[in-house]
Amino acid sequence: MRPSQSAAPTFRAIDVIRKKRDEIELSQADIEGLVNAYTRGDIPDYQVSAWLMAVVLRGMSRAETAALTDAMLRSGEVLDLSAFPARKVDKHSTGGVGDKTSLVLAPLAAAAGVTVPMISGRGLGHTGGTLDKLEAIPGFNVNLPVAEFRRVLEVCGCAMIGQTPEIAPADRKLYALRDVTGTVESPYLICASIMSKKLAEGIDALVLDVKTGSGAFMKSERDAAFLAELMVETGERMGKQVVALITDMDQPLGNKIGNSLEVVEVLDVLRGAGPEDLRELCLELSGWMLHLGGISNSVAEGKQHSSQLISSGKALEKFRKMVELQGGDARVIDDAKRLPQSKHSLDVQAEKTGYLASMQCEQIGTACVILGGGRERKEDAVDPAVGIVLHKKVGDQVSAGEAIATIHYNGDARVGRARQLIVESCAIADSAPSTKRPLIHRVIQKSGGNS
Amino acid sequence: MRPSQSAAPTFRAIDVIRKKRDEIELSQADIEGLVNAYTRGDIPDYQVSAWLMAVVLRGMSRAETAALTDAMLRSGEVLDLSAFPARKVDKHSTGGVGDKTSLVLAPLAAAAGVTVPMISGRGLGHTGGTLDKLEAIPGFNVNLPVAEFRRVLEVCGCAMIGQTPEIAPADRKLYALRDVTGTVESPYLICASIMSKKLAEGIDALVLDVKTGSGAFMKSERDAAFLAELMVETGERMGKQVVALITDMDQPLGNKIGNSLEVVEVLDVLRGAGPEDLRELCLELSGWMLHLGGISNSVAEGKQHSSQLISSGKALEKFRKMVELQGGDARVIDDAKRLPQSKHSLDVQAEKTGYLASMQCEQIGTACVILGGGRERKEDAVDPAVGIVLHKKVGDQVSAGEAIATIHYNGDARVGRARQLIVESCAIADSAPSTKRPLIHRVIQKSGGNS
Numbered sequence: 001m002r003p004s005q006s007a008a009p010t011f012r013a014i015d016v017i018r019k020k021r022d023e024i025e026l027s028q029a030d031i032e033g034l035v036n037a038y039t040r041g042d043i044p045d046y047q048v049s050a051w052l053m054a055v056v057l058r059g060m061s062r063a064e065t066a067a068l069t070d071a072m073l074r075s076g077e078v079l080d081l082s083a084f085p086a087r088k089v090d091k092h093s094t095g096g097v098g099d100k101t102s103l104v105l106a107p108l109a110a111a112a113g114v115t116v117p118m119i120s121g122r123g124l125g126h127t128g129g130t131l132d133k134l135e136a137i138p139g140f141n142v143n144l145p146v147a148e149f150r151r152v153l154e155v156c157g158c159a160m161i162g163q164t165p166e167i168a169p170a171d172r173k174l175y176a177l178r179d180v181t182g183t184v185e186s187p188y189l190i191c192a193s194i195m196s197k198k199l200a201e202g203i204d205a206l207v208l209d210v211k212t213g214s215g216a217f218m219k220s221e222r223d224a225a226f227l228a229e230l231m232v233e234t235g236e237r238m239g240k241q242v243v244a245l246i247t248d249m250d251q252p253l254g255n256k257i258g259n260s261l262e263v264v265e266v267l268d269v270l271r272g273a274g275p276e277d278l279r280e281l282c283l284e285l286s287g288w289m290l291h292l293g294g295i296s297n298s299v300a301e302g303k304q305h306s307s308q309l310i311s312s313g314k315a316l317e318k319f320r321k322m323v324e325l326q327g328g329d330a331r332v333i334d335d336a337k338r339l340p341q342s343k344h345s346l347d348v349q350a351e352k353t354g355y356l357a358s359m360q361c362e363q364i365g366t367a368c369v370i371l372g373g374g375r376e377r378k379e380d381a382v383d384p385a386v387g388i389v390l391h392k393k394v395g396d397q398v399s400a401g402e403a404i405a406t407i408h409y410n411g412d413a414r415v416g417r418a419r420q421l422i423v424e425s426c427a428i429a430d431s432a433p434s435t436k437r438p439l440i441h442r443v444i445q446k447s448g449g450n451s
Numbered sequence: 452m453r454p455s456q457s458a459a460p461t462f463r464a465i466d467v468i469r470k471k472r473d474e475i476e477l478s479q480a481d482i483e484g485l486v487n488a489y490t491r492g493d494i495p496d497y498q499v500s501a502w503l504m505a506v507v508l509r510g511m512s513r514a515e516t517a518a519l520t521d522a523m524l525r526s527g528e529v530l531d532l533s534a535f536p537a538r539k540v541d542k543h544s545t546g547g548v549g550d551k552t553s554l555v556l557a558p559l560a561a562a563a564g565v566t567v568p569m570i571s572g573r574g575l576g577h578t579g580g581t582l583d584k585l586e587a588i589p590g591f592n593v594n595l596p597v598a599e600f601r602r603v604l605e606v607c608g609c610a611m612i613g614q615t616p617e618i619a620p621a622d623r624k625l626y627a628l629r630d631v632t633g634t635v636e637s638p639y640l641i642c643a644s645i646m647s648k649k650l651a652e653g654i655d656a657l658v659l660d661v662k663t664g665s666g667a668f669m670k671s672e673r674d675a676a677f678l679a680e681l682m683v684e685t686g687e688r689m690g691k692q693v694v695a696l697i698t699d700m701d702q703p704l705g706n707k708i709g710n711s712l713e714v715v716e717v718l719d720v721l722r723g724a725g726p727e728d729l730r731e732l733c734l735e736l737s738g739w740m741l742h743l744g745g746i747s748n749s750v751a752e753g754k755q756h757s758s759q760l761i762s763s764g765k766a767l768e769k770f771r772k773m774v775e776l777q778g779g780d781a782r783v784i785d786d787a788k789r790l791p792q793s794k795h796s797l798d799v800q801a802e803k804t805g806y807l808a809s810m811q812c813e814q815i816g817t818a819c820v821i822l823g824g825g826r827e828r829k830e831d832a833v834d835p836a837v838g839i840v841l842h843k844k845v846g847d848q849v850s851a852g853e854a855i856a857t858i859h860y861n862g863d864a865r866v867g868r869a870r871q872l873i874v875e876s877c878a879i880a881d882s883a884p885s886t887k888r889p890l891i892h893r894v895i896q897k898s899g900g901n902s
Contacts, residue, residue, distance in 0.1 A: 017633035182468035
């Protein structure tokens with residue numbers, strides 16, 4: 001209405017805010033202008049937060065989502081791995097409780113000949129993080145400079161590090177602002193955040209593990225599928241092969257939660273043992289990685305090949321190699337006692353006889369955070385030794401007084417609250433649950449292809 | 452989802468942002484907390500701008516709007532005029548082109564015995580402002596301290612000043628942020644901004660003049676009526692008598708636009724002359740002020756009484772008194788040449804013969820701004836001498852070459868663009884417009900009462 005603001009000759013944030021507010025589709029130039037100006041520090045937080053809220057409430061078109069992802073990706077360095085002859089494939093999970101598949105998948109896919117340049121995150125809130133799990137291995141260095149990361153990749157075929165300051169700086173700045181302005185919960189912004197970081201890895205293909213259920217960020221399958229479809233289309237628009245598996249997070253994955261404990265379970269799986277759900281999901285995801293990596297002609301063939309790489313010990317040897325190359329104490333592989341151990345343990349007993357009907361999975365994750373195994377704020381330190389071992393999964397029979405779980409802890413002060421949370425999160429019913437949730441809910445591929 | 456942010460023991464802005472985002476009604480404590488924390492500087496702009504955008508897109512309930520108005524009102528000083536025996540009544544206009552009724556109404560209603568403590572604003576964008584018009588009178592001081600304001604009110608029954616820093620500081624801070632974050636255009640926020648300032652004047656009743664048409668901020672009658680109804684209900688919830696008139700702003704009000712020129716037209720009306728539309732609107736608004744002020748039993752009686760106060764010269768004498776008390780040169784009243792005069796004038800001629808079918812009223816206002824008579828930015832200075840005199844109103848016959856308007860200007864550089872805008876804004880048709888827009892579209896009173 002009014003002639004408005006100073007007549008800046010170039011980019012005007014206010015115009016982009018108003019367009020989004022008024023449901024006018026933003027151009028690539030609008031979005032690039034905003035992301036670049038914000039990354040440079042040329043526009044203030046208060047304009048960007050108003051725009052973010054407008055995005056949360058108005059949504060974004062597919063073209064806008066791809067433009068935002070692209071602008072964020074190009075705000076920093078994009079790795080050029082074209083010198084590596086093999087196809088570069090990564091896996092990303094939206095996060096859950098007991099989700100340690102990355103530690104299995106990187107060496108497993110690399111053992112098959114795929115190059116896996118994995119850049120991961122830390123745990124926040126009730127979910128665990130790959131970097132925290134790796135750091136449970138004494139000496140393991142997740143902060144490799146890019147040159148060193150390339151060298152490990154070259155020698156070993158896989159490498160696992162944390163985000164470097166050079167990668168997608170726009171995402172770091174935007175995420176910090178979203179965190180304090182109620183603008184985290186938008187599938188469009190979540191998609192752009194995840195995909196900009198993953199595509200900066202210089203990969204050819206990506207397998208997405210989108211969690212759904214009580215321990216996932218997307219509790220409903222509908223929300224999970226919407227985000228998955230958005231990420232698949234965004235990746236495809238940017239010339240990458242992307243598949244998303246909607247997988248179950250209505251109870252923890254595997255039996256162990258907590259950083260040291262999860263490394264133990266990873267080693268079990270790499271030896272062909274470990275809990276069935278975790279083993280099965282690892283094979284499924286690996287099957288997809290091998291298929292997209294051009295190693296196998298189908299997912300089924302990829303799964304079978306992965307299974308053989310476990311039986312033959314090649315996957316475990318790849319893991320050992322990676323640990324050594326990244327400075328970790330590889331002796332933990334044959335002697336798990338070298339991993340940090342908690343001082344105390346406490347059984348959580350079933351209060352009645354019956355069947356474990358359901359678990360409030362987020363609460364189990366929170367119980368682990370309370371023990372010190374996760375962080376409530378970014379700056380919190382993590383205790384690698386603590387955690388929870390589950391002895392029962394949903395559907396199992398339990399007797400009154402039987403141990404459902406064992407808590408591994410170091411500080412008496414917190415164990416009571418953690419125990420209470422676990423007890424509350426486990427519902428025991430008189431009869432077995434009539435239906436079993438599937439491990440893999442759906443697979444989402446190009447052009448909304450569903451299977 | 453995550454335990455989130457630092458656990459501040461008291462007010463958490465993020466919770467209020469999320470509630471509004473998720474369409475949960477905010478409590479009075481939520482809104483008070485936000486407004487007070489922001490006014491104190493305890494929460495950053497970027498949180499408030501995200502909240503403002505959520506309000507723009509989610510709207511507010513009547514209770515939320517009243518709570519916001521109340522919190523903004525109580526962020527600063529509320530004048531206590533209870534010592535004045537007469538009822539205190541003010542008028543507020545949402546702004547238009549050639550809208551100079553305040554300068555007529557304050558002395559007119561005061562002459563009838565109403566106390567009129569009027570705190571006004573400056574022009575911004577295409578609309579004029581009461582303070583700029585008053586300052587066209589040499590020496591007139593709109594920056595009286597509160598004690599002096601009370602003294603003028605006591606002696607004269609009316610006083611006209613600008614907003615003081617003590618009144619509704621939350622509005623000043625919020626308005627500045629809205630201006631740069633695309634969050635101006637919300638009826639709820641506009642209502643709270645207007646009503647918080649007006650109710651801080653310590654009034655008993657308020658007459659709102661809500662403009663609609665091409666020169667108004669609310670172009671459609673529907674939007675104007677929505678805002679009017681909101682302000683009436685908000686005022687009533689806060690124990691004040693409030694009426695809103697939806698009045699026409701599809702062409703300028705009266706014939707003169709520009710600060711000095713408008714003072715001349717005000718004096719014409721106070722002498723019983725002047726253009727019919729302006730005279731009629733002043734009597735209507737004054738009728739309501741006298742009625743709500745308890746001076747007359749009906750609006751009709753109030754209009755008649757106002758008419759008599761003009762005929763008898765009492766209204767003009769009250770104006771003279773106020774000008775003197777506020778330091779102005781009262782000689783302008785009998786010698787309009789003492790008001791600032793422009794150096795040059797230029798007639799704008801009709802390009803063809805026919806009827807003036809419509810005027811793009813906002814463009815006429817913008818033409819006056821271009822001449823220097825208004826401001827594009829808050830910090831711009833205003834030239835009181837320049838402006839536009841219209842010789843034709845919508846529906847009038849015009850002949851090719853006849854002057855539609857005369858431009859009064861001081862700088863050659865701008866007159867061409869102003870002339871062009873006026874020409875473009877006037878549509879000349881072969882036949883007279885079939886319908887005439889009414890001057891008063893509707894009256895909106897308590898409980899949505901419409902007449």
